[in-house]
Amino acid sequence: MPPILELHGITKRFPGVLANDHIDLTLNESEILALLGENGAGKSTLMNVLYGLYQPDEGEISVKGNKIKVHSPNDAIAAGVGMVHQHFMLVPVLTVTENVMLGVESLVGGVFLDRKSAAARIRQISKQYGLEADPEAYIKDLPVGIQQRVEIIKLLYRNANILILDEPTAVLTPQEADELFKIMRSLAAQGKSIIFITHKLKEVLAVADRINVLRLGKVVGAADPKTATETQLASMMVGRSVELTVHKEKAKPGEVILQVKDLRVLDDRENLVVDGVALDVRSGEVVGVAGVQGNGQTELVEALTGLRSVLSGHIHINSHETTHASPRQVVELGVAHVPEDRQRDGLVLSYPVADNMVLNTYYLPPFARGVVIQQPEVEKAAGERVHQFDVRTPGISTSAGSLSGGNQQKVIVAREFSRPIKLLIAAQPTRGLDVGSIEYIHGRIVEKRDAGCAVLLVSTELDEILALADRVAVMYRGRVVAVVDRASVTKEYLGLLMAGVSPDQIAKPERGEEVKAVF
């Protein structure tokens, strides 16, 4: 029997970039194939070719041994290929049924939507594959994990046999991701074939039957998840050996740089989301703020950097009171801020890399003389920083929006780290980045610490906190529930604190197993 899907010699060129270079790929029936690669390795381009969004320059696609031409997503769907995009294509104000029917509406009497039979089919699909979703519910009321199921149901409703999932776990909580993996296995067991695009190594090992690794537009290797290790895969992805653990010396804390006392902050809806936080960060140490997303970390960082007004309490940076300081005053005290949402706050995507490199220093010499911007100086500095921080960009006049996520983050890091700084506030510095970029950014943060900078690291990734922090502050519902020494805690212990269990109730590490039930 021929494989259900074969890609042969797929080549796609963009101006100046060879995005896919003679890629061969085989997908068998009932198989989960993981496509692993860094951002910009060509995974998404390849899938867009398969889905008819791009036309390949060379190569052919066969489904069940028959060559097909895919000119548009409609051709792909007709051939049984369906794709779940990273950003969902759902209409929030419509119900699950209506969203699923969209484009393939069945009608009663030629005029009215036949919601009833569609809903019945959705229920049947839900049951068959374990995709629980209420057909009557409105999309806007559903959590992200369920919305993703609706996307999958949409494909099954259109009789897709080959499902492409593009970075499906990027938007999910760990629990939701586990649910998704169960669903994927159930789909595969019932004859569906899945291409799973990701750059997360753990997930690949957990769920895939076979692994193909892409690098710089080429398939650089295949691996068997039963025998492969994370380190092996990471090296294949990046093309050199990668340190998954951060090496650092013991911290040598100096004087207090950031001092927060009894800080209270409101969010946009006037809820008290930072409720009496007290925190010290000393020079030469990394203090990690751990917590589940939405426990006030975002607002805390905004308050510290002057972006959000403070209700009460005090902030001192380098022994200056900055409680009501403007963002510029905070920056001028030597604070670097790597913002949580790099595209919203950290960059102007339509600007060239060079302008983004001086986004908060454009008015200072040598970049400006009086009111006139000194373009040659800006370009010189940008060129140096691109080189020094290894930003992969065609040039400094390329717009920031056309860079990959990892390189966008490097632009921000390059900008913030190139100033003389005393305090670094990094919020989710590696969110959505690939292994190579994470390694790089972690290394730079430790370097700053060792150079005597105080670092406040806010992250929802516990692994990141454990890898970098010297002390850990756990935030829960707007309060810092505990500040502990990194060396004396386990991941489980921090997990419990993050879930709201008070420190006194967690007696000893040996009770770890009982404790797991709380999750």
Added chain:
Amino acid sequence: MFTAFLVGSIIIILTDLAVLDAFKNFFGAPGAALSAAWKAITTAYGSLFEGSLGSPARMIAALQSGDSEAIGDAFYPIGESLVAATPYIFAGLSVAVGFRCGLFNIGAEGQLFIGAICSVWVGFTFKGLPAIVHIPLALVAGAAGGALWAFVPAILKAKAGAHEVINTIMMNYVAFRLSEWLLNGPLKRPESANPVSPFIEQSAELPRFFPDPIRFHMGFFIALGVAAFIYWFLFKTTLGFEIRTVGANANAAKYAGMNITRNLIIAMCLSGALAGLAGANEVLGVNHNLANAFSAGYGFDSIALALLGKSHPLGVVLAALLFGTLRSGSTRMQNVAQIPVDIISVIQALVIAFIAAPAIIRALYRLKAAGEGEGAVFTRGWGK
């Protein structure tokens, strides 16, 4: 743009009765129908361009004859086109500056009226000033008037969050009625029965370079100078960088320590000042007095014009030249070819529509491949 003219010619055919008559007999005499259509189009566009750019044959003949009156006649059309383009440049820059800061200034028309009122007042009130003082004074008054008019919606937006689109529209009505009242009352020319202002002093008139009837005046060069200044301001200064950043991503601007409120107010006032200059230019350079219907909707056309010029000063100048040419040629098109001026509005609209919707053009000419590259560098851009 070619497409716009093409579609425009179809409309000309459809609106020309003689051609339609010929088409009724299409199967009997297809040649007659087609030649009638062709004739209608060529007369229309021929007279349009003759009206806006002048006839090359006449220019050469006039230059050879050496007769100054003939030369004046031959070059009159092109001069008129530049005269018509001048307020478009100012007003287009006005809207473009607003766009750059993320502001939609629909109030250019009102700011233009206020600018005209202020400069006409300065123009006829001060007597005995030398031109070198009087002209700049009148221009500055016009700019200040426009800026003041824009400051109101700007401060309302900055302090109260009121949307500038609503408030600039409202300020337009205030400006229109205010100018009507002034022209019927305090600013009325005593010896006239119509609501017009007194003539400005000669010392306030923008100098003209040729004998009448060529009205081509210094305002055109001032407009080019201002366009160059705006380019420098937006792209070479720190303040321009801030304004553009606020427009491109206000969150990032805040993150970078820029004062958003201040930049919004500055951009809006600058936009108003430019619109005010458009008004000042018209009264000081062309009309020499203020009558109620002096603006032919420059402030509104300039919104389309700024879009056409991609909010870039150079683009605005080019778009303004196009608009000015179309407008000044349309009169002749009406006289010679009996084609209504409205066709010009249709062509303007088509030009904008085709530029605003490049996809249509691409589909028409099968240029699909060119567009693909744009999204290419976005590794996942299409998913959004």
